[in-house]
Amino acid sequence: MKRLIPLLVLVLTLSPLIVSAAALSVPSPSNSSIEPCLRVCPAGDFGFHIVVRDLASNPVVGSMVVIDFCGCSNVVLCPVSTTDPYLRASPCSIRQVTDASGSVNFPIRAGGVCGGAGAVVYADGVLLAYRSVASPDQNGNLIVDGPDVALLAAKIGSGDPTGDLDCDGLVTQADSDILTHVHIGHLCPPPDPTPSSRTTWGRLKTIYR
Numbered sequence: 317m318k319r320l321i322p323l324l325v326l327v328l329t330l331s332p333l334i335v336s337a338a339a340l341s342v343p344s345p346s347n348s349s350i351e352p353c354l355r356v357c358p359a360g361d362f363g364f365h366i367v368v369r370d371l372a373s374n375p376v377v378g379s380m381v382v383i384d385f386c387g388c389s390n391v392v393l394c395p396v397s398t399t400d401p402y403l404r405a406s407p408c409s410i411r412q413v414t415d416a417s418g419s420v421n422f423p424i425r426a427g428g429v430c431g432g433a434g435a436v437v438y439a440d441g442v443l444l445a446y447r448s449v450a451s452p453d454q455n456g457n458l459i460v461d462g463p464d465v466a467l468l469a470a471k472i473g474s475g476d477p478t479g480d481l482d483c484d485g486l487v488t489q490a491d492s493d494i495l496t497h498v499h500i501g502h503l504c505p506p507p508d509p510t511p512s513s514r515t516t517w518g519r520l521k522t523i524y525r
Contacts, residue, residue, distance in 0.1 A: 341370055341376060342370060342371065342376075342440070342442065343368045343369070343370060343376050343379055343439035343440055343442045343444065344369055344370055344371045344373075344442075345442065345443065345444050345445065347369040347370065347371065347373045348366065348367060348368050348369050348439065348444055349365075349366065349367040349369070350366050350437060350444055350445045350447075351363075351364050351365045351366065352483060353447075353450060353477070353480065353483035354383075354424075354435055354447035354448065354449050354450070355424075355449070355450045355451060355481060355483070356391065356424040356425070356426040356427065356428075356449060356450075356451045356453075357424075357425070357426075357427070357451060357452055357453060357460070357499055357502055358394055358425060358426065358427050358453055358458045358459065358460065358502050358503045358504045359425070359499070359502035359503070359504075359505075360394075360401075360423040360424060360425035360505075361423065361498075361499070361502070362423065362424065363421045363422065363423050364383070364421065364422040364423075364424060365419065365420075365421050365422075366381055366414075366419070366420050366421075366422075366437065366439075366444070367414075367417070367418050367419045367420075368381065368414050368418045368419075368420070368439045368444075369418060374418075375414070375416075375417050375418025375419070376414060376418050376439065376440070377414060377415070377416055377417075377418060378413055378414060379413065379414040379418065379420075379439045379440050380411055380412075380413055380439070380440055381411065381412055381413070381414060381420050381422075381437070381438070381439050381444075382405050382409055382410070382411045382437070382438045382439075383409060383410050383411075383422060383424070383435060383436070383437055383438075384405075384406075384408070384409040384435065384436040384437075384438065385408045385409060385410075385426070385430070385434070385435050385449070386406070386408040386409060387430075387434050387435070387436065388408075388428070388430030388434040388435055388449055390428040390429060390430055390456050391408075391426055391427070391428040391429070391430050391434070391435070391449050391451075391456065392426060392427050392428050392456045392457075392458060393407075393408070393410070393424075393425070393426045394425040394426060394427075394458060394504035394505065394507075395504060395507035395508075396507060396508055397425075397504075397505045397506065397507055397508055398508055399505050400425065401421075401422075401423055402422055402424075410422065410424065414439075425504060425505065426451070426453075426458075427451055427453030427455075427456045427457065427458045427459075427460075428449070428451060428453060428454075428455070428456025429448075429449055429450055429451050429454055429456070429478035429479075430448060430449035430478065431448050431476070431477065431478050432446075432448060433446030433447075433448070434446070434447070434448060434449055435447045435448070435449050448477035448478060449478065450477060450478050450479060450480055450481055451478075452464060452468075452481060452494065452495040452498075452499035452500075452502065453499075453502070454467035454468055454478075454479070455467060458503060458504050459501075459502070459503040460495065460499045460500050460501060460502045460503070461500070461501070464495060465492070465495060465496055465500075467479075468481075468487070468491060468492055468495055469492055471487040472487050472488060472489060472491070472492060473486075473487065473488075474486075474487050475487070479491055481494045481495065482494060
């Protein structure tokens with residue numbers, strides 16, 4: 317019993333330190349950096365940058381960051397491709413793990429827009445932020461073309477975040493120029509090929525010979 321007393325004292329001494337260390341690894345919304353504008357394009361040529369930090373403002377390495385579009389019915393993710401730089405957390409959300417600096421970048425391949433607090437950003441299950449979604453693909457048909465030009469033109473002069481492609485707080489001619497000069501014609505990358513059924517047919521022929 318006497319041998320157990322020093323061990324118990326050591327455990328009780330270290331317990332607050334262990335709890336404190338565990339708490340520091342929890343993502344902190346106020347200390348993390350989340351890009352103010354979430355913009356998507358079928359070609360994936362916008363980035364959405366996030367740095368996850370804990371309560372002591374230390375970067376959280378290996379944090380699972382999820383962007384949830386499930387509340388945005390007009391946002392359409394491109395079909396799954398082996399070239400996607402992120403994984404699907406669900407049919408309407410994507411995920412990626414932070415690097416050694418606690419950072420992650422999502423070049424999101426999608427179309428469509430979502431106003432208000434539509435998209436939700438989480439890190440290890442902790443809510444970090446809500447974001448509106450802007451896109452040169454205004455109608456969400458996964459190609460940037462003429463109808464999108466017209467839809468964005470109708471928003472010029474407003475503060476509609478779904479048309480603010482340069483993230484300056486207003487929809488201006490500069491946003492229209494970004495659509496027409498940079499993103500016009502953009503579409504999703506090819507989806508993963510459908511597996512061939514030749515192997516199955518070969519097995520069937522062997523069975524019935």
